Amino acid sequence: MLGSGVADAVAPLSLALKGEQYANELWRYKNTQGPQQQYFLMGLAAVLWRFLAVHEACVAARCAVSSFQHITTVPSTSGRTNHPLRTMVADMVGVTRDRYRELLSPAPNAANLGRTVSSARYTASALWGETVLLIDDTWTTGNHAQSAAAALKAAGASCVAIVVLGRHLNGAYGDTATHVQQARMRRFSWDMCASKDHSHG
Template sequence: MTTAVELSDRYANFLTHPLVPGPGVCRVCTGPAGAGYAVCRPCHETRRALGSATADAVVPISLAPKGEQYANELWRYKNAAGPQRHYFRRGLAAVLWRFLVMHERCAADRCAVARFDAVTTVPSTHERTEHPLRLIVADMVGATRDRHRDLLIPTPRAAELGRLPSGARYTASPLRGENVLLIDDTWASGNHAQSAAAALKAGGAGSVAIVVLGRHLNGGFGDTAVHVERARLRRFSWNVCPSRPWSHD
């Protein structure tokens, strides 16, 4: 049987470590931030809308520049048919599994917690009978399977909210202080994921960390292309910590 390590090895050829937060890099989502600003505009607007209910940590596994291989796979795992769909789902499941085995502890450290008690996904507000990300997290990834819980459902208002961040987008099952690892596939503005984090906290969650398969970036917008090229100066390695500029032993 092919292992998660073997399935994920090919991704090292095109995954890109996000830049470490600092000048020009958003301290929340690791996207481009304007000169002199600690966070990018979308994250600033989300914090204004949701306040302290946003996630305690956001950890993108890789950048996913528009039109490139990784962004393409993140689209095709949902929209391809037949064997191709299965191929991309297995691959992305392996990426998530390998990443969490090596770096979930990093996300927990950022939240100052010992572990995540439950794992859930950001639900789709489109008309999918079952989101493939849920299938990956609940059934395919050994690092999350036993902790997976369906904690979130969209509210009747979710569709009319569009892309706006809102505490009214989702409702969460009751929680009693459990720390939750929230998984999303693609982060553009982060409004859906942060709205989900807010719902989890309103439901009684302790700390919430968001792990994102791909931080979507449009290279034709502003200084984004320069941001991506800066990130690519560091070659991707599975051992490199997503939150710090060094590798694990």
């Protein structure tokens, strides 16, 4: 549907299983207020920082580029202002802070598109062959993130990769439970490469 507009690579930090801790934290960091929100925001920022410090170069290599010149986030289409994901990436995470740019805005009719993937969901600032790392919090269908990637490419980005904090899964849907069971058999390590089945250690 998007053709060459889709992202060149997609790297989820972790599975986020419905009803379990990580999915709960991804919900609470943007739907609570005050100290509770700050607690979850700081925890997720630390996870993103650690992941990118170890694996951003892997994601770039997967895209056959040396690095990402700009980093941006998928904006909300629900009217939420001052999204905590932007705060995380633009202000809190040291490896993204200096490269963060506001590149995307929801199109006026974005909310009417529902979950449909569409290159018209967002408008993007002009780019001149730069590489972009696009960060989102939760990937369910991936339609919002892929729509944002398409907008960046239409604006002139030569490469767009997506890093997502959590790949949301519902264990009661289809064969998801089998997939989750297989994933749990793998021993977790921060050093396990994001794009290849080997460790950096």
